[in-house]
Structure formats: C-alpha cells, structure tokens
Amino acid sequence: MERQIIGKCRKQLTFVVLFNFLFWFLLLYFYSEFSVGKNPIALFGNNFGNSDNPQESNFVHLHENSLEPNTQLPDMGNNQSNEEIRDVKNVTKTESSNIRSRNWDTSTAKNVFQAEDDGFESVHQISVSEKELEPDNNQMQAHSRDNEAKFVEVSGSENGEESENEVAPNVNGNKNAPTITKQSSREKKRGAESDVVDRSCLGRYVYVHDLPKKFNEDLLKNCRSLSNWTDMCEFTSNLGLGPRLPNFVKVYSKYGWFATNQFLLEVIFHNRMKQYRCLTKNSSMASAIFVPYYAGLDVARYLWGSNTSMRDSGSLQLVKWLREKPEWKKMWGRDHFMVAGRITWDFRRLTDGDFDWGSKLMLLPESRNMTILTIESSPWSNNDYAIPYPTYFHPSKDIEVFQWQNRMRRQKRRFLFSFAGAARPNLQDSIRSEIIAQCQASRRKCKLLDCDSHSNKCYKPVFVMKMFQSSVFCLQPAGDSYTRRSAFDSILAGCIPVFFHPGSAYVQYLWHLPKDHTKYSVFIPAFDIKKGNISIERTLHRIPKHKIRAMREEVISLIPKVIYADPSSRLETLDDAFDIAVKGVLERVSRVEREMREGKSSSFDYLEELSWKYNLLGTVQKEHEWDPFFART
Known part of the structure; x- marks a missing residue:
C-alpha cells in the first residue's frame, strides 16, 4: 500500500516539474519574441556570433517613459536641443531600412530600429551617403572601416561607456550652431564635408x-x-x-x-x-x-x-x-x-x-x-x-527687456516735448535754430538740452536718457545727415519721436519700424517749420490723449526691435535688431x-534714384506728398 502511494506521488512530482519547465521555457520564448523585438536566434546570434568586437553592436536604448516631465535628454557633446534630437529620431525611423552595420543584416537592423514600438528608442544621427549603403555584403566586410556610419547616440548606459562616435567642434563655440560630424576616409578622399542639417535652419544658414x-x-x-x-x-x-x-x-x-x-x-x-x-x-x-x-x-x-x-x-x-x-x-x-x-x-x-x-x-x-x-x-x-x-541698452535676458518696458509704461512725464542738440547755422536747410527757439518760448512745456553749451551734458547718457524719460514727445530734426542716434534713444525711453523729414526714419528702417509711421511718431514737415507757419507746441497739444497712449504703447513695443542684445548671450523669445x-x-x-x-x-526695373519710393510703397508710378523731400537737383 505504501509503495503504491509513493509511486503515485513520484508520478505527480514528475508531472509538476515537466509542467514548470515547459511553462518557463514558453515564458522566456514569448518574452524574447515580443518584448525585445527579435526572435531568439537573431538575439543570440548578434550577441555572441560577433563577439570579436562586441562594442560595435551595442546600441544603448533610452526608455522614453522612464523620464519625468521636463527632464532633459543627456548631452553627449553634440550640443543639440531635445527638439533636434527628436527630429533626428524621426529621420532615423524613416531611413533605418537603408542603414547597415558591419555585423548586422538588413532584417536585424530593421528589428532594432523598430524597438521603439515596444517602449524603447534608439536615436542616431546619420552621416553616410546612400551610395555607400548599397547591399553588397562582401564589399561591406572588406571595407567596413571606410564605410561605417557615424552614429551620435543618446546614452543611457549604466556602465558609463562613451560612444565611439566623434563630433567635430561647433562653429565659434556656439552651442546651437550646426554640428559637423567627422567624415569617413572615403569621404575625405573625395573632399566632401558631411553636415548634420538642422531642419529649422534650412534657408537660414x-x-x-x-x-x-x-x-x-x-x-x-x-x-x-x-x-x-x-x-x-x-x-x-x-x-x-x-x-x-x-x-x-x-x-x-x-x-x-x-x-x-x-x-x-x-x-x-x-x-x-x-x-x-x-x-x-x-x-x-x-x-x-x-x-x-x-x-x-x-x-x-x-x-x-x-x-x-x-x-x-x-x-x-x-x-x-x-x-x-x-x-x-x-x-x-x-x-x-x-x-x-x-x-x-x-x-x-x-x-x-x-x-x-x-x-x-x-x-x-x-x-x-x-x-x-x-x-x-x-x-x-x-x-x-x-x-x-x-543704443545704451544691451540686455542678456528677455526678462530685462520686459522689466524695462513696464518701467517706461509707468514713467511720469513732466514735459510735453524736449530736444537734445545744437544749432547748425552753417547748414542752409537746417531747422534746428527754429526748433531751439520754439522750445525756449514754450517755457515749462519743453525741456532743452543745448549741446552748444560747455557742460557737455549731451555726451553723457544719463542726462539724455533722464530727459527723454520725462518727456511725452522727443523732437528729432535732421542734423549733419538725415538720421540721428537720438531717435532710437527716445524710443528706448518710451518717448514718442517727432520727425521733420521722411528721410530721418520712414524710408530708412523698413525692417525695424512700422511702415505706418502714424502709429509710433508725429510728422511735422520741415518746410512749415522753416517758414514759421506752424507751432510745435500747439500741434502736439491737439493730439487726443487716447491717441498719445496708443502711440506710446507702440513705441514701447518697438524697444526689443531697436536694441542689440549683449553678444555674450542670446535672447530666448524676442527678436532684437540683429x-x-x-x-x-x-x-x-x-x-x-x-x-x-x-x-x-x-532686382529693380525702375530708376534707382526712386528706390525710397519703391521700397516704401512697392511702386514708383504714383505721386507722393514726400516727392519734394527727395527731389534731386
């Protein structure tokens, strides 16, 4: 009786052992087939069949889901942004069927590059021509060193091994400049240079x-x-x-x-x-x-x-x-x-x-x-x-611009208008003497910074900027030439510029200032000032307050466009004058x-002397009120 019981137990134990063995075998099989993305033969063949140089087939995968929100991808020396790396990943995904490693066949490479379907990603930058990737296994083995694609990998390796891929230094040390990968020997013989193209820079290089x-x-x-x-x-x-x-x-x-x-x-x-x-x-x-x-x-x-x-x-x-x-x-x-x-x-x-x-x-x-x-x-x-x-302002961060703009919005302005400059008695058409006279006659309405005086205050930025910040309007007549730096100092101070010649701004800075000059400035023809037909104070007084507020806001919005950021840095969201x-x-x-x-x-089918009209209006056929200002005699 005892022998029968023992025999029956042995049979049951044998069955359990065989069942467990079969269960774990099937589990390992399905794990390797579906989780890793390869069949077991390819898996073992690639890991052990080419063990003479195992590092050549080691692609480190970055598990995208393991990153916390806002986590930056590791920097491997190619100085690319996360967006650029994702672009490279997309390129790799579409071109992966063309890529060959010296130890991989085409189907195996395809399986590895498609591993992101199961939660893994392999990110590479490719700098190899299609001609070098023609399917010739014999030639590939003979010239593997010459034809090897250089891959820049996002490394999540625990052992800390560096990628064998090398990246040339960026231009002028610029972290965001296009990265140039080192060439294969065959490319060097042809004298070709292989650039990794930043798609966002196409048309802007x-x-x-x-x-x-x-x-x-x-x-x-x-x-x-x-x-x-x-x-x-x-x-x-x-x-x-x-x-x-x-x-x-x-x-x-x-x-x-x-x-x-x-x-x-x-x-x-x-x-x-x-x-x-x-x-x-x-x-x-x-x-x-x-x-x-x-x-x-x-x-x-x-x-x-x-x-x-x-x-x-x-x-x-x-x-x-x-x-x-x-x-x-x-x-x-x-x-x-x-x-x-x-x-x-x-x-x-x-x-x-x-x-x-x-x-x-x-x-x-x-x-x-x-x-x-x-x-x-x-x-x-x-x-x-x-x-x-x-100008005098060269911010290194966006916040510095925003803070200055807000400060100019809150600024109290005691004077209706102001002028910083000197008379030009030797210039027949100059209206500076008339402007200085009108400013002096307006008493408390106008602030004058006379550059003919011996104080040299005009050459000290603190006096110029302080006066402009306390003025609603800043007069900007022509001097030795049409334009003045003072016009941009006034914009920087949130002071509405008043021009007397269209050549002082309107036909000049077409990329940086609005073509509709009434949005940000006042225009008083110099001819009327010279003849004494117009009062600057009365003209500015007649402008409604809501119009002045709108013009000042437009001027303040122009500040980022007329300044040059600190060359040692770069603004993030703002475009400066550069x-x-x-x-x-x-x-x-x-x-x-x-x-x-x-x-x-x-690039033009009109008289070049009419460039101002074409650039401003897009045509030279129509008459314009500013024609007398630009008549060549």
Whole structure:
C-alpha cells in the first residue's frame, strides 16, 4: 500500500516539474519574441556570433517613459536641443531600412530600429551617403572601416561607456550652431564635408568669411588710431559695447547698460553673428555669406587729412580678396552682406579729389552686388539698407527687456516735448535754430538740452536718457545727415519721436519700424517749420490723449526691435535688431536668387534714384506728398 502511494506521488512530482519547465521555457520564448523585438536566434546570434568586437553592436536604448516631465535628454557633446534630437529620431525611423552595420543584416537592423514600438528608442544621427549603403555584403566586410556610419547616440548606459562616435567642434563655440560630424576616409578622399542639417535652419544658414585679421581684429588692436579726438579703446571693450554705465541716479535698470559708441555697430554685429544659431562652415549650405569687415572703423582713420588712396585702400583690398574666393562665383556676391557702421555718405565719394569726402566702398562694382547694412542708407540707392543705431541698452535676458518696458509704461512725464542738440547755422536747410527757439518760448512745456553749451551734458547718457524719460514727445530734426542716434534713444525711453523729414526714419528702417509711421511718431514737415507757419507746441497739444497712449504703447513695443542684445548671450523669445536685420538680408538674397533664375538682370526695373519710393510703397508710378523731400537737383 505504501509503495503504491509513493509511486503515485513520484508520478505527480514528475508531472509538476515537466509542467514548470515547459511553462518557463514558453515564458522566456514569448518574452524574447515580443518584448525585445527579435526572435531568439537573431538575439543570440548578434550577441555572441560577433563577439570579436562586441562594442560595435551595442546600441544603448533610452526608455522614453522612464523620464519625468521636463527632464532633459543627456548631452553627449553634440550640443543639440531635445527638439533636434527628436527630429533626428524621426529621420532615423524613416531611413533605418537603408542603414547597415558591419555585423548586422538588413532584417536585424530593421528589428532594432523598430524597438521603439515596444517602449524603447534608439536615436542616431546619420552621416553616410546612400551610395555607400548599397547591399553588397562582401564589399561591406572588406571595407567596413571606410564605410561605417557615424552614429551620435543618446546614452543611457549604466556602465558609463562613451560612444565611439566623434563630433567635430561647433562653429565659434556656439552651442546651437550646426554640428559637423567627422567624415569617413572615403569621404575625405573625395573632399566632401558631411553636415548634420538642422531642419529649422534650412534657408537660414549663414557662412562667415574668415577674413585676414587686418580687416577686423587688427583694427581693434590698434584702437588708438581709430579717432583723432576720442579714445576708442575704451569703447571697443566688452565686445564693442563699451564700459558699463553706473546707475547712481537710478536712470537705468540694474543690468545691461553700457556707454556704447554709435560707430561700433560693426563690432557688435560681428560678435552677435558668432552667437547666431544657424552658422555653418559649409558654404554650399549657406543662404547668405557674411563679410566681417569693419569698414567704418577702417575709413574713420583717414576721413580727415588723408588722400583718397589711403581711404580706399582697405575697400579695394577687400573686394580683391573676395573675388578670389569660390563662394563669390556662386552669385557674384549677391548673396554676400556686410555692416558698415557709419552713415552711407562716408562710403559714397563721387570723385577722386582729395578734398571730396569719404571712400568709394559702396560705389565699387563688387559692392554694388552686395547688401550693405548701415546706420543710415541712401534714399536713391539700392544696395544699402539702414538698421538701427546702437543704443545704451544691451540686455542678456528677455526678462530685462520686459522689466524695462513696464518701467517706461509707468514713467511720469513732466514735459510735453524736449530736444537734445545744437544749432547748425552753417547748414542752409537746417531747422534746428527754429526748433531751439520754439522750445525756449514754450517755457515749462519743453525741456532743452543745448549741446552748444560747455557742460557737455549731451555726451553723457544719463542726462539724455533722464530727459527723454520725462518727456511725452522727443523732437528729432535732421542734423549733419538725415538720421540721428537720438531717435532710437527716445524710443528706448518710451518717448514718442517727432520727425521733420521722411528721410530721418520712414524710408530708412523698413525692417525695424512700422511702415505706418502714424502709429509710433508725429510728422511735422520741415518746410512749415522753416517758414514759421506752424507751432510745435500747439500741434502736439491737439493730439487726443487716447491717441498719445496708443502711440506710446507702440513705441514701447518697438524697444526689443531697436536694441542689440549683449553678444555674450542670446535672447530666448524676442527678436532684437540683429535678428531682424539677418532675416531681412536672407529674404532679400532669396528674392535676388529667384530673379536670377528667372533671367532678370537686376532686382529693380525702375530708376534707382526712386528706390525710397519703391521700397516704401512697392511702386514708383504714383505721386507722393514726400516727392519734394527727395527731389534731386
């Protein structure tokens, strides 16, 4: 009886053991088949069949669901944003069928790249041509080193092993600049450069010419030669912003204020360009090409007491250097742009007489093809565009701009209007003497900062900004030329500018200021002031208060568009004057390129002296009230 019981128990125990063995075998089988995404044969074959170099087949997967909200992806040295990494993942997903590793067949690679369906992701950047990925297993084994794709992986590895993929340094140390992966030996033999394309930068890539230092850096090193009257070395500090301004009387905000010289725009712009997100070292990818020549600083050394050959030497050497570059021959300079940080008339000398003013940079045939950005452009020419003068405010964060705007909204303004400047008795058409007289006659309604006095208050930013902040309107008549830096200082102070000539702003800063000038300014024709037919005080008094509030709000909203951010940083959500200028250049180059494809010989089919009307109105046919201001005699 006992033997029968023991035998029956043995049979039951054997059955349980076999059942458990079968259960665990099936469990492991289905886990490997569905959870890992491979069949067991492929799984074991890839892990052990190529064990001579196991690191080559180690792809580290990042479990997306394991990340907490707002968790940033690990930085593996390619300096890409999370959005860029996700873009790369999407590219990888669509192109994964074309990718071969030296140890994987096509079906295996497909299984691995599709593992994200089961909660895993493998993120890669691909820098290999389709020709190198042709399915030839023998050739692949023979030339595996030459043809291997370079993958930039998002590493979540616990053992901390570094990826074998290498990434070249970013342009100018810019973290967001396009990353260039190192090339395979075959690509190097062909002289090809493989760029990882940031899709958000397509159509916005800028290539910067590496000019000889004599065109820029050496000028700053010899800063004492830049002016006969001013120590420019002080102003070239802080990347061209100049020394920081003390805030003893609380006129400025806490951060971002500098004693910036109005002629240092070239240096500021160049340093801002080094922070531009869409830089590329591959000129074939570029939509525009920047020429960092400090034309204004160069010519300023020879504007007084030098012959024309000295004033033209830098410009002639530059265009000769450009002509010899392959980038020039692509569009013969029509995709090139530069900044000349002085008014356009300093570069438009019509004759070769030593007593004629300036250089002839903008009249050279090569320069005629380029886009040249200046602080004041010519209404009668088509190759230069005006961008704002640099002001004293150079914020490094968006919040600094917002705080300043709010402060200007709350500012109490004691004076109806104000004027900072000096008379121009030697200029026949100047209305400054009349303006000063009207301001003095208005007594408590007008604040005058007379620059003819010996106090030199006009050259001290604290007095200018304090006066503008306490004024509703700021008078901006023409001076030695049409434009003034003071116009942008007044906008910065939330003071509504009053212009007397359309060439002072309306036909100048078309990228940065609204075309409807009535939204942000008041226009009083200079002819009426000269004839004594109009009172500035009565004209401004007649403007309704609700209209003044709307105009002031428009002026304050323009502040981000007319300032240049600190070149050592980058604003996050705001476009500053630099950003808007680059966008304008890219749009212009795109338009010119389209016209070249269509066989047009130039970007305008009208008299160039009517450029102001075409750029402002889009036509030259209609008569305009401003025609008398721009009549050439």
